[in-house]
Amino acid sequence: QVQLVESGGGSVQAGGSLRLSCAASGYTASSRLMGWFRRAPGKESEGVAAIFTITNSTYYAGSVKGRFTISRGDGKNTLNLQMNNLRPDHTAMYYCVAASTVGAYFDPQTYTYWGQGTQVTVSS
Numbered sequence: 001q002v003q004l005v006e007s008g009g010g011s012v013q014a015g016g017s018l019r020l021s022c023a024a025s026g027y028t029a030s031s032r033l034m035g036w037f038r039r040a041p042g043k044e045s046e047g048v049a050a051i052f053t054i055t056n057s058t059y060y061a062g063s064v065k066g067r068f069t070i071s072r073g074d075g076k077n078t079l080n081l082q083m084n085n086l087r088p089d090h091t092a093m094y095y096c097v098a099a100s101t102v103g104a105y106f107d108p109q110t111y112t113y114w115g116q117g118t119q120v121t122v123s124s
Helices: none
Strands: 002-007 012-015 020-025 034-037 048-051 059-060 068-072 080-082 092-099 118-123
Touching: 002 092, 020 034, 020 092, 020 118, 034 080, 048 068, 048 080, 059 068, 068 092
Parallel strands: 012 118
Antiparallel strands: 002 020, 020 080, 034 048, 034 092, 048 059, 068 080, 092 118
């Protein structure tokens, strides 16, 4: 079992930045793939960024490439998402996710473990 707890959400104006963090606990050594998803009101979950924990290779959705950066903390049990130049359409609940096996990076069914989410609201 892996437990994920997100923090760092909040409200910002368009053009601002936020840094989300995810603290992982439990059997974290089993996590081969970690990432961030978001769900906006009335929309389906959308994969934002993912990282393959063995190589630290990163993957981004086209809509956030160049704006968002995913990284792991020094202790490897923390996952971060630096979000720059935010837009109102980035408003959503953001979820930290983890998977024991590698699958499609932005398919929610790949991920077994989900955090409770942290709200990001971007105003114009």
